[in-house]
Amino acid sequence: MAPKIIFSDFDGTLTKGTEFTARFFDILNFVKAHSIPLVIVTGRSLSWGHFLITHFKALDYVIAEGGGVLIRRDKLGNPIDEPFVKRSNIKHLEVSTKSLLKKFSNINLSADSFGRLTDRAIELSDLLLDIDLLKNVKSFLDKEEINYSTSNVHLNFWSGDVSKYNAVKTFSEKFYKDISLDECIYFGDSLNDESMFRYFQNSVGVSSIKDVLSKLEYRPQTILLGEENDGPDGVYNHLLSLLK
Secondary structure, X not given: OOOOOEEEOXXXXXXXXXXXXXXXXXXXXXXXXXOOOEEEXXXXXXXXXXXXXXXXXXXXXXXXXXXXXXXXXXXXXXXXXXXXXXXXXXXXXXXXXXXHHHHOOOOOEOHHHHXXXXXXXXXXXXXXXXXXXXXXXXXXXXXXXXXXXXXXXXXXXXOOOOOHXXXXXXXHXXXXXXXXXXXXXXXEOOHHHHHHHHHOOOEEEOHHHHHOHHHOOOOOOEEOOOHHHXXXXXXXXXXXXXXX
């Protein structure tokens, strides 16, 4: 089945680790040639969404901050932001973040947190150096009623009912109301993709997902295997198989 819309995680799925490769551009050319929208659904920041929309004309929409905000273009091609959370949630996050940094003076927000609106992030590599610190930070967030999840690179945290699936569903109902999500496909490889794996009928995990499979309660419907299906290579190969 040729998908009507391709939704995909970014880090580790459309990139090789954190690196852009030629395969990413192959995917952009492929979707353009087949007139299939590609919507990136990422834990990266609002500012990253602006970067992607600005520099890659094959992308009309990016859902960033784990489902917290949509970035699209206006009629002049300039980025427009549409948050999926209430103003009160954004304020709650601001207050809780200040309390977090005051209590844990030895942690720093990720560099791109200054470009975030609906969530914040801590470099996961820093937290993994001190497992007790990671546990204490999660405990603090629980008490503050702040939600969190991990991507390949960050511990992201936010206020409100934010998930990749909720954002994709809301987005689709507004911009592609005549297309069922059952006619679409999603690619991912990380823990923050789990809401998509849970509810999305056509979900695909690239082979690097093997590193987190044991931690997932809900797994993708299809799991690609082998080094040749790692990251963007897996996305490209699977799309080729669907559109032979």
